[in-house]
Amino acid sequence: MANEERPVEKQGIYSGKILTLEKWTVELPNGKQALREIVHHKGASAVVPVDERLRVPMVRQYRVAMGREMLEIPAGKMETLGEDPFDCAQRELAEETGLRASQWTYFGPYVASPGYCDEVVHLYMARGLTAGDTHLDEDEFLSVEWIPLSELLQQVMAGKIHDGKTMAALLLAGRALGL
């Protein structure tokens, strides 16, 4: 590839609980070298569950990095690097909302911030929902609100829903369902 950057050195900076940071020296197409800060992340799955009345159970949770609550679709990180994204999607849907789903649509991978991070979020739509118990992690605090998909799409168009994976997945679901 004409525009390829070739890593020539990788230096570990930090290895933590949910992310790893490295400093890479890369060789540019013009032969010069440049520095790249690279965040590694195990990835995640995210699900738009849509019930028979075309309502979506949205998750409201506090995001300390943003200093505020955000309204998001059910989602969660892979437990291990290489976990099956569909297993992760089913688990997170059940943990956060108590729901099981009989029909799944895979929308594809969503790359959160390709300029410096390798995080991939696998996006799904889930239908054929049945209720069960939630199984929140002991230290997980969130509330679930059922909102019509048509109303959520209006909120996305009005710039009122800010989580990127949620914006993309709601718009994908709206288009897939002709809303």
Added chain:
Amino acid sequence: MANEERPVEKQGIYSGKILTLEKWTVELPNGKQALREIVHHKGASAVVPVDERLRVPMVRQYRVAMGREMLEIPAGKMETLGEDPFDCAQRELAEETGLRASQWTYFGPYVASPGYCDEVVHLYMARGLTAGDTHLDEDEFLSVEWIPLSELLQQVMAGKIHDGKTMAALLLAGRALGL
């Protein structure tokens, strides 16, 4: 807010060129403490330019964090924390494509990865395009491809476009333009 996490200690880990990493100790709603790894990023603007024939100039560039080329809308980082997102959007559009635009629509902020990062990308649609010169940074390598928005929307629905801001912005533009 009932679900709020309160930072009680912040430890600097790394301060670099495009990002800063901190380790925060937070107090959870149940009084327990937890660790949060937080990436700070200055933010960015991204633009869907749409010409009179409803074509979009897409940017193909190598993303070393992903190890491959990606097809994205024109976008770029804020030069300083607190730069006007509209200034950033106009600059990046001109630098990467040479285009100026007379009509701008602001779609709103897009949060790339709220679980650990404060990066906000401001999403715009630009119409009334006129051509000028590109002004790529010396070490920036990319190519521009004009693709019909209707074809891009099909690619997004088929899971073939993976950059998150690009997925969201193309779907927003499609919906805004009735495509």
